[in-house]
Amino acid sequence: MSDEERRDSLADQAAAWIPPWARPTPPEPAPSDEERADLDSSADLGSNGPPEGPIPSKISPSGEILGETSGGDVGVPGRESAVDDGGSAGGVPPRRGRRRAAPEPAPAPVLDDAELRGALEAILLVVDQPVSELVLAEVLEQAPERVGAMLDDISAGYTAAGHGFELRRAAGGWRLYTRPEYATYVERFVLDGQSVRLTQAALETLAVVAYRQPVTRSRISAIRGVNCDGVLRTLVGRGLVEECGTEADSGAFLYRTTTMFLEKLGLNSVDDLPPLAPFLPDDVEELADATR
The missing domain is CATH 1.10.10.10 (Winged helix-like DNA-binding domain superfamily/Winged helix DNA-binding domain)
Structure with missing residues (x-):
């Protein structure tokens, strides 16, 4: 080949050369049956599925376009996507789901005045020593202030009604006692002729x-x-x-x-x-x- 023919051949090659960024993108191969099934399942995710639209393509060091992948192809086995090892575009780690807060305990039931009064009277009938307002409030799951006010009301009611017993505070707590004016009858019943008095x-x-x-x-x-x-x-x-x-x-x-x-x-x-x-x-x- 002469020098002139060689120059013409090089000129033709130079004229026919197309830079990598201007070359057309080769068509993607048809997905297999397994890939098609994965695509269908990802399409059913709705608003929670992967983002729509193209993802930026990768470019090789020589300038060739490796291909463009759509948002629906992310995570499909056998497909190469622009998402890196970080789990999302740009290497940003995926957001983890929020922890569910522990369920709050159910609020204590609020007793009406009649039920609270009856509960307090029932407990005071079986105690063998004075019981404090805090203990009663804890057992009944009510506020100590409300329990204390109810105890005062019960005590005043017994006194006004003239019962043979009374509710009074003693030794830091509350307990039912017989009234002093009936002490002789109580002693007669309890002692039954036996003297247990102190010397x-x-x-x-x-x-x-x-x-x-x-x-x-x-x-x-x-x-x-x-x-x-x-x-x-x-x-x-x-x-x-x-x-x-x-x-x-x-x-x-x-x-x-x-x-x-x-x-x-x-x-x-x-x-x-x-x-x-x-x-x-x-x-x-x-x-x-x-x-x-």
Whole structure:
């Protein structure tokens, strides 16, 4: 081939050459039956399915267009798409579904006044010790303020109606008690001729502990003028007096009254004890100095 023929051939090739970006996109091969089934299932996703429209095509380093894929082809096996390993276009990770919030507990039922009154009366009839408003409110799943107001209303109603029993606060709680004016009839029924009263020495010792608590055994004996070890053991055994620590100076045991003591007397605290001054002799100061 001569030089002129070679130049003509190169010129023809140069004129016929088409850059990669201007070349037509080759037709996509027809999908197989498996791919067609996947396409049909993805079309049924509705608004939650993959986005519609073309996805940007990939271009090879030489400039060739590798092909264009539609939004419906994303995730189809055997198809190459422009979605990278991140799971979405541009490498943005897919959004995860939100966690479902835990179901809120059902609100406690609100009892009407009649039902709340009946429930409180039923509980107070079976308790063996004073029960606080907080415990009653927790059991009935009601507000403590409402329970306290209802208890006050029940107590006032019993008093106004003149029942043989009353509802009163004692030892930090509420309990039903018989009225003092009917005490003789109750004692006649309960005791049935048997005397279970405390002795005079036990009553005196209990009074000293109640008004001077916390107090040591030696101090009680000094006030009464006799040894009170046996009487004090009796009071502890009956649950009316208990130990409450030791004295810092001497290390002697200290004694105080118990909750049962308040319950038996129908008192809410020792502050409700009657004042002792009217029962003291005029020369009490001299007697106190003589015992020291």
